[in-house]
Amino acid sequence: MAKAIRSIKKQVPDKHQEQADALADIVTALADNRDAIMTTMDILKNLHEMGALHAISAALQKRNDIGYIAVQQIDQPGMHNIIKNAMNTMKFLGSVNADELQKLLNGVSNGFTNMNESIEKNEERSLWQLSKTMRTPEAKAAIGSMTAFMQGLGEGFLDKKHSDH
The missing domain is CATH 1.20.5 (Single alpha-helices involved in coiled-coils or other helix-helix interfaces)
Structure with a gap:
């Protein structure tokens, strides 16, 4: 018959063993992702050389001040119009073929x-040359397009006026 288990000894790795395991995991990950890490290092080197990392670091250190100033600038009436105009412009561009x-x-x-x-x-x-130019197919197409544009523009103005009442 087997002997009864009376005590269980839990093996707790010591600090040095945990650090060695963690370091081995890091080295394995570095080796597995060598190309990505080398590319990242090149990007960081270029950012450092052009001073961008210093600027980013300074911005992060002053993030509360920068955020406060940004909110103050955004909260001005002119900025509200800019934001609305940008949104309307994007909506317009999305609707145009x-x-x-x-x-x-x-x-x-x-x-x-x-x-x-x-x-x-x-x-x-001369006026004679201008009148001859106005009879060309290109000028007629432009004038016709412009009058159609103005008609559509006027319809848009009238629709807005009627919808406001």
């Missing part, structure tokens, strides 16, 4: 190019 916006921006770019060429040549156009 990307292809239509690209077409418009290309047209604006071409218009600036033509305008600058005309300014550089110091061209003076």
Whole structure:
């Protein structure tokens, strides 16, 4: 028959053994992730060389003061408008068809190019030349687009006016 267990001795590792185990785990992790650690070290070196780490450290030490100043700046009426305008701009850009916006921006770019060429040549156009230009397909397309734009803009203004009442 087996002998009865009367006492259990719990083995508690000493401090030196715990440190040795922890160090072995760290060395293993370093070896397993060598590429990532070397890349991180390069990033830290570059940040240190350009002074960014010092700036980040100083900002972290003064984080309460910086936070207080930031909240004061954000709490000004002008900032409220900037934040609202930014949100409305993002909402607007999200609602615009990307292809239509690209077409418009290309047209604006071409218009600036033509305008600058005309300014550089110091061209003076007579009323007769202007009226001939207004009959070109490009000018008709631009004028038609602008009148359609103004009509839509006016509808937007009238809808807002009616919804306010």
